[in-house]
Amino acid sequence: MDLFTFTECANQTHSLRALFELLVSCATEEGFSEVAYGALNFVEPLRLAEYPPPTVAVKWPPDWCDRYFKRKYHTIDPVVRRTPMLSRPFLWDQLADHYQLQPDERRVLDEAREAGLKHGMSVPLFGPLGRVSVVSFASASDDADPQDRIGHLNALAWQFHTAYGDIARPCNDGCERKVALSQREISCLRWVAEGKSSWETGMILEISENTVNFHIKNAMRKLGATSRIQAIVMAMRLNVL
Structure with missing residues (x-):
C-alpha cells in the first residue's frame, strides 16, 4: 500500500485500534509484521496496550511482550534510550555498531532477535513541547531487508503518528487548521x-x-x-x- 492510499484509509478511520491495525497490515505487506508504538517522555492518555508506558500500542509475540514488561526491559532497551538522541530512522543492528552498548542493552537486542523480532528498525517522532515518540518495526524473517524499506516505513510511521494524534486529541469545532501553500x-x-x-x-x-x-x-x-x-x-x- 502506498502512502497516498494509507492516508486515504487513515482519514476514514476513527478508531485508535483500527488505525494501529491498518499500520500493522501495511507493515506486514512490507515484510515487517511486528510493530510497536510508544510515547517515550510523556504519557499518552489513550493507549491500546495492556502494558505500562511507554508502550501505546504493540503487536509483538505474546511471550516476548510478557518477558519484556515483567523484566522491565523498557528501562534498559537501547532503542528506548537512544531514540531521543537520533533524528533519523535507524536500524537496530546499527546501534551496536555506532554506540558502545552496555551488556544489558545487548541482551535485550539478542533476546528480541531470539523471540522473532529480527532486522528491526525504529522511527523517532518529535512533536510539540519536546515530546518524543517512536514507531518500531521488526520482521520474523531472516531475509528481511529494513534498509531497503526504511523510506516507506518512515513515511508510514509519520502518517500513523499524525493520524493517531488527530484521533486521540481531536480539535474542538472551528479549530481546523488552515495552511495556504503556493x-x-x-x-x-x-x-x-x-x-x-x-x-x-x-x-x-x-x-x-x-x-x-x-x-x-x-x-x-x-x-x-x-x-x-x-x-x-x-x-x-x-x-x-
Whole structure:
C-alpha cells in the first residue's frame, strides 16, 4: 500500500485500534509484521496496550511482550534510550555498531532477535513541547531487508503518528487548521512524496535544485514541520496534496 492510499484509509478511520491495525497490515505487506508504538517522555492518555508506558500500542509475540514488561526491559532497551538522541530512522543492528552498548542493552537486542523480532528498525517522532515518540518495526524473517524499506516505513510511521494524534486529541469545532501553500510549493512536495530528489524535481518542473529546496523549506515553515516527510504527511492530512 502506498502512502497516498494509507492516508486515504487513515482519514476514514476513527478508531485508535483500527488505525494501529491498518499500520500493522501495511507493515506486514512490507515484510515487517511486528510493530510497536510508544510515547517515550510523556504519557499518552489513550493507549491500546495492556502494558505500562511507554508502550501505546504493540503487536509483538505474546511471550516476548510478557518477558519484556515483567523484566522491565523498557528501562534498559537501547532503542528506548537512544531514540531521543537520533533524528533519523535507524536500524537496530546499527546501534551496536555506532554506540558502545552496555551488556544489558545487548541482551535485550539478542533476546528480541531470539523471540522473532529480527532486522528491526525504529522511527523517532518529535512533536510539540519536546515530546518524543517512536514507531518500531521488526520482521520474523531472516531475509528481511529494513534498509531497503526504511523510506516507506518512515513515511508510514509519520502518517500513523499524525493520524493517531488527530484521533486521540481531536480539535474542538472551528479549530481546523488552515495552511495556504503556493502551487509551486505543492508541486515540489508532491514530487518529493513520489520519491524524487530535489534535483529530479527541479528537472521535472524546469526549475533549479536550489529553487526546489527554497519552496520545500517554505512549505515546511508554513506547516510547522521539522522534516520533509513530516511536511508531506501534514499536507496530506490537511488535504493540501
